[in-house]
Amino acid sequence: QKEVEQDPGPLSVPEGAIVSLNCTYSNSAFQYFMWYRQYSRKGPELLMYTYSSGNKEDGRFTAQVDKSSKYISLFIRDSQPSDSATYLCAMIPNTGFQKLVFGTGTRLLVSP
Amino acid sequence: GAGVSQSPSNKVTEKGKDVELRCDPISGHTALYWYRQRLGQGLEFLIYFQGNSAPDKSGLPSDRFSAERTGESVSTLTIQRTQQEDSAVYLCASSPGTFYNEQFFGPGTRLTVL
Numbered sequence: 001q002k003e004v005e006q007d008p009g010p011l012s013v014p015e016g017a018i019v020s021l022n023c024t025y026s027n028s029a030f031q032y033f034m035w036y037r038q039y040s041r042k043g044p045e046l047l048m049y050t051y052s053s054g055n056k057e058d059g060r061f062t063a064q065v066d067k068s069s070k071y072i073s074l075f076i077r078d079s080q081p082s083d084s085a086t087y088l089c090a091m092i093p094n095t096g097f098q099k100l101v102f103g104t105g106t107r108l109l110v111s112p
Numbered sequence: 113g114a115g116v117s118q119s120p121s122n123k124v125t126e127k128g129k130d131v132e133l134r135c136d137p138i139s140g141h142t143a144l145y146w147y148r149q150r151l152g153q154g155l156e157f158l159i160y161f162q163g164n165s166a167p168d169k170s171g172l173p174s175d176r177f178s179a180e181r182t183g184e185s186v187s188t189l190t191i192q193r194t195q196q197e198d199s200a201v202y203l204c205a206s207s208p209g210t211f212y213n214e215q216f217f218g219p220g221t222r223l224t225v226l
Contacts, residue, residue, distance in 0.1 A: 004154070006154070008152060041219070041220075042219055042220075043116070043203055043205070043217030043218050043219050043220055044155070044203075044217050045217065046214045046215070049214075088154060088155070090155075099157045099160070099168075099170075099171070100145075100147075100155070100157065100215065101157070102147075102154035102155040102156075103154050104152065104153050104154045105154060
């Protein structure tokens with residue numbers, strides 16, 4: 001069983017829809033949670049990061065962490081075609097802060 | 113300023129050959145990481161350099177993989193006697209410090225082993 005599970009998609013939505021992307025994890029030691037966006041043929045770029053449980057909002061993006069359920073989410077409001085990309089969740093355990101553990105990524109397609 | 117750069121962007125090689133992949137981190141970033149991204153899979157941690165400390169090699173999949181870094185600058189990832197299962201995108205990232213900081217990724221090197 002992988003430490004981090006993420007549905008690979010693709011997830012297809014119309015422009016303006018609310019998108020929900022999710023990851024589950026098995027290691028209760030994870031403390032820092034991140035969402036990266038990766039466009040085709042590019043490296044990942046950090047979108048959001050949160051520490052421990054709770055919500056964090058940045059513009060159209062909201063990240064949620066529920067440590068009791070070992071479940072994290074990224075919500076995108078008013079989705080745009082430019083949001084079409086692969087979204088990767090990543091986590092850091094409490095030892096080895098630099099070893100990001102990634103999900104497989106969910107491919108999102110937003111149609112005009 | 114310039115971001116993380118990697119070269120070559122694409123590399124096609126024959127099984128059994130050695131390859132070298134290069135990463136130029138952002139100037140001033142003391143930490144440098146290598147990851148591997150296989151098709152349809154997430155990024156796998158390979159190796160981590162922090163300043164002059166001994167690198168964390170715990171993610172290297174076999175002794176055919178090695179990496180070096182010159183001070184706080186360029187790094188090379190070497191794969192000896194390449195195998196078809198080594199085909200992947202190899203990503204390099206750098207960050208400013210030792211504690212968690214955002215990791216800035218390069219565009220990657222797409223390696224194809226025939």
